[in-house]
Amino acid sequence: MARNRKRPGKVRTKRNNRREPLLLSTMAPEDYNVRPDEVMSIACPDCRTWRRIMGTYDLKIREHCISGKVAEGTEHTLCPGSNQAVIVDIDVRRWQVRQDRLLREAMPQDNRRAAQQFYKPLPAPAVPVSRITAEVTLEGARQSYLAHRKGCIRCVGGQHCLDGGPLARRFVLALQQDPARREAEREAVRQAHRQERARLGFRAAQWDMYGTTVEAANNQCRKRESDTLSEFRGPGLPMLPQDVTAYDRRQAELGKQYGRKRPAPSAT
Structure with missing residues (x-):
């Protein structure tokens, strides 16, 4: 049986069936x-x-x-x-x-499924309470230690298991650090009160310095009645410039500058 070659077959004739391509x-x-x-x-x-x-x-x-099959004695079509x-x-x-x-x-x-199956990884086990690094408070350490001691059969008397020992040491450390922590909190509260008093004192000093002027300005703000003239109007209001000579000189200079400008061409 002849092998189906990949190279194109050779055309042995130039004829075609005379149809459109x-x-x-x-x-x-x-x-x-x-x-x-x-x-x-x-x-x-x-x-x-x-x-x-x-x-x-x-x-x-x-x-x-x-057709590849024909009756005996007939020719292929x-x-x-x-x-x-x-x-x-x-x-x-x-x-x-x-x-x-x-x-x-x-x-x-x-057939379309991959040969290698990929499974979702299992979640990591939870970290024991004794290894959790968080803010340690006296009440939190006490509750953790008592809860563990209540459910653990190995923690009896002064004996502790592998998890109960760190909890006990954490509780003792919280007991030792609690007075200093409370004193630091009280000092922070006192410092906040001092800063607030200083701010209020500075504000009061500002009012003592400028309060009279501001109060006098506020007292001058009175309601104006209708159909009355303002103090900035009337015959007593100065209309002339303070230096009449300088004003006339300036007006003359401006007139000369305007005169030197070329007039705009008229649209004719």
């Missing part, structure tokens, strides 16, 4: 195979059998018969689709990607 874009994507690493083949449009595409540049469907010219007018790479996706989707689920 067959465009692959007009056919269903599953009716032809143009993978670069495989022999190109196509389903004949006439007999619907898979046939090889011959040639390198001038592509044609290989000459074949309508040549298929009209033999020597049909074929034109590859598609994007081969895009077609190959689409065909690969269709093959994966059609594959059974058991």
Whole structure:
């Protein structure tokens, strides 16, 4: 049996079936195979059998018969689709990607599943209470030690288990540090009170320094009655400049500057 070679077949004739060239874009994507690493083949449009595409540049469907089985004494009938010219007018790479996706989707689920199974890792065991590093208070250490001692059968008298020993030492350490901690808290409260008193004293000193002026200004804010003139209006309000000579000189200079400016051209 001849091996199906990957190199393109040799076209031994220049004849064709005198039909219009067959465009692959007009056919269903599953009716032809143009993978670069495989022999190109196509389903004949006439007999619907898979046939090889011959040639390198001038592509044609290989000459074949309508049926491979005939009655004894009769001749084979040549298929009209033999020597049909074929034109590859598609994007081969895009077609190959689409065909690969269709093959994966059609594959059974058991075959698509990975050979190696990945399981969710088990959570780490909880850290014992004796190893938890958190803020230690006297009441918290006492409750932890008593709760452990109540449920542990090894902690009897002055004897402790591996977990009860650290809890007992933590409770004793909290007892020793509790007076200093309470004194530090009281000192922090006293410091906060001193800062608040200093802030209020500074504010009072500011009012003592500027309070009279501000109070006098506030007292002058009185309600104005309707139909009355303001103190900033009337015959007593000065209308002339303080230095009349300097004012006249400045006005004369401004007049000369305006006179030297060119007049704007009129639109005529």
